[in-house]
Amino acid sequence: MLTTRRQALKTLAATTLATSFARFPLLAQALPAAPSPSKPAPTGPFTLPPLPYAYDALEPHIDAETMHLHHDKHHATYVTKLNEAVAKEPFEGISAKPTKDVDDLLKILSTLPEPLRTAVRNQGGGHSNHSLFWQTLSPKGGAPKGELAKAIDADLGGFDKFKQDAAKAGGGLFGSGWVWLVLDGGKKLTLLTLPNQDSPLSEGHYPLFGIDVWEHAYYLKYHNVRADYIAALWNVVNWDFISDRYAAAMKS
Numbered sequence: 053m054l055t056t057r058r059q060a061l062k063t064l065a066a067t068t069l070a071t072s073f074a075r076f077p078l079l080a081q082a083l084p085a086a087p088s089p090s091k092p093a094p095t096g097p098f099t100l101p102p103l104p105y106a107y108d109a110l111e112p113h114i115d116a117e118t119m120h121l122h123h124d125k126h127h128a129t130y131v132t133k134l135n136e137a138v139a140k141e142p143f144e145g146i147s148a149k150p151t152k153d154v155d156d157l158l159k160i161l162s163t164l165p166e167p168l169r170t171a172v173r174n175q176g177g178g179h180s181n182h183s184l185f186w187q188t189l190s191p192k193g194g195a196p197k198g199e200l201a202k203a204i205d206a207d208l209g210g211f212d213k214f215k216q217d218a219a220k221a222g223g224g225l226f227g228s229g230w231v232w233l234v235l236d237g238g239k240k241l242t243l244l245t246l247p248n249q250d251s252p253l254s255e256g257h258y259p260l261f262g263i264d265v266w267e268h269a270y271y272l273k274y275h276n277v278r279a280d281y282i283a284a285l286w287n288v289v290n291w292d293f294i295s296d297r298y299a300a301a302m303k304s
């Protein structure tokens with residue numbers, strides 16, 4: 053290609069300025085092709101997981117319209133933009149071996165080159181956080197069980213205190229973000245807040261349950277009253293799933 057281009061340039065230099073570029077097809081071939089405007093958005097390697105229950109399953113606490121918008125629009129957009137970012141900025145880990153596990157990328161966030169790092173932080177974090185969020189909700193509700201219940205007593209002062217502290221943290225979080233129940237590096241339960249779609253995985257924590265306090269999670273039904281949304285959410289937290297996730301993490 054280089055030789056071809058050099059030859060074409062030499063030929064061009066030897067001709068008069070009035071000569072048309074159209075006479076030099078080899079030079080034209082050396083120019084980058086214009087992007088096709090009809091190219092469809094990439095559909096992988098990341099995909100939107102379906103909700104594990106019906107859209108209206110969490111009524112009346114979380115309404116079906118919010119679930120449609122939250123899952124089908126907000127979460128879907130994180131996935132689409134993550135796929136676009138990965139297609140635009142391929143790097144070794146992805147271009148050589150596509151992975152569908154966004155959590156693996158979030159764990160190595162600080163090592164990724166920009167602008168991929170920002171895309172993984174925001175779009176990848178959004179994809180990971182919401183994928184977990186849907187699984188941690190259930191119409192059944194309930195309370196922590198087994199080892200998790202004991203750990204909440206030991207590390208966080210009991211389930212009631214945990215709920216109070218989580219609600220307070222959610223109310224005090226300025227702007228958009230999440231309240232997280234995580235296992236820290238020392239396998240202690242910790243309650244923390246992170247802004248935007250930042251993932252606990254990028255901070256060395258393992259997320260067990262997150263409360264999405266972005267306005268898109270509650271505004272249709274609860275308007276500006278975030279505290280009412282958090283109070284209602286406790287009715288639909290899938291503590292069976294979270295307790296199992298905790299037990300599996302403690303064994304690993």
Ligand code: MN3
Nearest residue numbers: 126264266269
């Ligand atoms: Mn959300």
